[in-house]
Amino acid sequence: MMRYIKIDPDNPEIDAIRQAAHVIRTGGIIAYPTDTLYGFGFDLNNENAFKRLTEIKGTDTQKPLSVLINCHAQAEWLFGSFNELEKACFNKLMPGKITLLFPRRIPAPIYLLNQFEKIGLRYPLSKICDLLITELGYPISSTSVNLTGRSNLKNAEEIRDTFGDQIDLILDAGPVKSLLGSTVLDCSTFPPQLIREGEIDAEQISNILGTPVKLPVKKFMILFVCSGNICRSPMAEGILKRILSKTKYKDIVEVKSAGTLKIVNAPAAPEAIEVASQYDIPLSKHRSRALNKRLVSRADLIFCLAFNHLNYINKYFPEYKNKVFLLRQWHEKKLLANPSIADPIGHKGDFFKKIFNQIYIEIMRVLPEIFKLLRTFAKQVENRNIKK
Numbered sequence: 001m002m003r004y005i006k007i008d009p010d011n012p013e014i015d016a017i018r019q020a021a022h023v024i025r026t027g028g029i030i031a032y033p034t035d036t037l038y039g040f041g042f043d044l045n046n047e048n049a050f051k052r053l054t055e056i057k058g059t060d061t062q063k064p065l066s067v068l069i070n071c072h073a074q075a076e077w078l079f080g081s082f083n084e085l086e087k088a089c090f091n092k093l094m095p096g097k098i099t100l101l102f103p104r105r106i107p108a109p110i111y112l113l114n115q116f117e118k119i120g121l122r123y124p125l126s127k128i129c130d131l132l133i134t135e136l137g138y139p140i141s142s143t144s145v146n147l148t149g150r151s152n153l154k155n156a157e158e159i160r161d162t163f164g165d166q167i168d169l170i171l172d173a174g175p176v177k178s179l180l181g182s183t184v185l186d187c188s189t190f191p192p193q194l195i196r197e198g199e200i201d202a203e204q205i206s207n208i209l210g211t212p213v214k215l216p217v218k219k220f221m222i223l224f225v226c227s228g229n230i231c232r233s234p235m236a237e238g239i240l241k242r243i244l245s246k247t248k249y250k251d252i253v254e255v256k257s258a259g260t261l262k263i264v265n266a267p268a269a270p271e272a273i274e275v276a277s278q279y280d281i282p283l284s285k286h287r288s289r290a291l292n293k294r295l296v297s298r299a300d301l302i303f304c305l306a307f308n309h310l311n312y313i314n315k316y317f318p319e320y321k322n323k324v325f326l327l328r329q330w331h332e333k334k335l336l337a338n339p340s341i342a343d344p345i346g347h348k349g350d351f352f353k354k355i356f357n358q359i360y361i362e363i364m365r366v367l368p369e370i371f372k373l374l375r376t377f378a379k380q381v382e383n384r385n386i387k388k
Contacts, residue, residue, distance in 0.1 A: 001165055002163075002165045003019075005020070007171045009128055014131070020132060025043065030171065031171065032132065033174075034182075035097055039068065039141070043140065044139065056167065070123065079104040089187045097183065099121065102118060155176070181199070183197055194215055218381075220301075223256050224256070224305065225260065225309045226309060227306075231272045232306075236305065238283055239281065239359060260312045262291075272344075275353045296313065296324075302323055303326075304324060306340035331365075
């Protein structure tokens with residue numbers, strides 16, 4: 001059963017810190033406050049705890065980990081000595097509301113980190129974090145408390161409602177002040193590359209370092225929307241991803257999918273996985289994502305698989321209706337009597353195959369129009385780079 005402990009962020013009770021450290025030592029997972037968001041903490045030397053966390057979050061096990069430290073020596077202990085540029089980045093930016101990515105040069109003393117070429121380091125301005133690491137005697141994980149690809153959670157109540165007894169303890173220091181999270185900066189190149197802008201923006205980092213940072217390359221996002229994000233939209237996402245992966249646009253476009261029913265972290269329907277695999281489209285690792293404002297605002301083109309999905313977005317996100325379309329109706333010369341694609345859930349494999357083929361045909365129909373948008377986008381990216 002999940003335990004819940006209130007803690008004062010300015011004057012943390014040592015007993016609460018010791019209880020949290022005990023949970024981590026014995027293979028458990030905690031949620032604890034940092035100087036930005038709440039983080040998931042576990043023993044990085046415990047493979048079972050790592051696998052459990054990836055299942056809870058729906059995270060790919062190949063995604064680099066973020067590690068919480070509380071001193072310079074721990075950083076070099078993890079991946080090797082800094083070069084002069086890395087040392088300057090660390091000394092000027094740490095501690096603070098930022099995650100720094102450094103290349104790993106030596107076999108990491110924490111074996112889970114050896115599968116990654118880069119290690120993300122968090123050195124927060126937090127008494128709770130400092131005491132927790134000191135009590136443990138070694139770094140812990142610092143991945144944000146949310147479902148992968150979903151919105152960040154602002155307080156212990158949301159964490160408890162989302163994860164329930166899947167985690168072992170929550171250190172509740174009250175609501176976070178911002179949901180932006182830490183800024184992520186890749187220090188393996190010079191100038192450093194901004195990966196994600198959070199609490200600290202690019203201009204602030206540039207001013208601190210005394211040099212401009214490289215900004216992230218914006219990609220053209222195409223979003224497919226259905227009900228549960230376990231059948232139609234994952235199949236559509238997989239089809240278009242496979243097609244675009246063989247084109248010159250593969251590096252400037254990303255394809256995602258989401259559902260209006262707010263089903264999170266559920267696998268794709270077995271029938272969808274089976275029919276997609278026949279076309280070498282892997283859906284076995286897919287996990288459902290709930291549609292939210294961040295996804296809708298970020299997307300450049302949104303395809304709904306049925307009328308109810310279009311109506312949902314127009315109702316809850318009306319400011320974005322100009323980029324939301326029914327897949328079957330988009331650039332169709334005649335008005336279709338029924339432009340929706342049927343939901344195959346509850347049907348047998350043959351019906352899933354019929355729906356898969358229908359989605360494939362529609363994507364191939366609109367592909368020339370997608371290419372037109374991507375050509376325009378590519379020129380805009382090129383012009384921005386020239387101006388720089």
